[in-house]
């Protein structure tokens with residue numbers, strides 16, 4: 176008999192939100208271990224809130240969160256949440272990822288240095304090591320943040336829109352890094368508007384208004400009709416014939432990632 180996939184985190188009827196603003200509503204879902212999961216949904220559907228819940232930094236109003244093992248989470252926030260003016264080089268930024276292991280004020284070990292170098296190399300930013308974070312392009316800065324996350328060597332790697340706004344090569348490079356991490360045993364969860372990145376994941380959670388609409392393999396759940404239900408619930412019941420594919424659902428063209436599917440006509 177096939178064994179069920181071990182989960183990293185399972186949520187049962189989880190409700191969570193902000194004062195006077197419930198966001199996640201009785202959410203039941205699971206995140207498979209050592210695999211990549213994409214959380215997909217319109218703006219405001221609760222993706223970032225769900226990541227914070229999975230990271231253990233956002234309290235539940237009700238429900239239960241089961242952890243399959245004692246995992247160390249790491250959360251890479253949206254690039255826009257990082258100040259442009261931080262006086263840090265790329266190397267210093269990535270080195271901060273080692274604080275989880277050594278504390279902020281201890282000397283770097285040879286292993287710390289080698290993990291930092293390897294993380295920058297994986298993201299293709301070794302040659303940017305001495306540059307200030309604030310002088311980098313958006314895509315370069317995003318790679319530095321992902322490298323910082325990688326340097327933490329966490330078991331549960333949570334990323335908020337890591338590929339949004341990046342060109343095709345940068346998106347592919349981040350997708351490859353996340354797949355490699357999962358193959359090495361890391362559980363990866365990314366909130367994303369990039370349907371190519373979602374299709375490259377092992378598992379998908381589709382959210383709307385803080386509720387789970389679908390959960391499963393991308394080829395099973397990222398169907399045209401499910402995506403239309405996500406973004407255009409008012410059009411439910413119309414046939415798929417009216418659903419136009421956009422560049423975000425076709426092979427990526429770099430600039431169009433993040434656009435929702437076009438409305439049915």
Ligand SMILES: Nc1ncnc2c1ncn2[C@@H]1O[C@H](COP(=O)(O)OP(=O)(O)OP(=O)(O)O)[C@@H](O)[C@H]1O
Nearest residue numbers: 193196198216217218219220221222223224225366
């Ligand atoms: N700190 C906060 N205080 C109050 N409400 C918040 C706070 N952060 C988010 N919200 C609200 O919670 C809801 C869900 O937000 P969340 O950021 O989780 O959605 P999201 O799916 O990640 O959106 P996006 O795709 O725009 O990043 C939104 O209505 C948002 O306005």
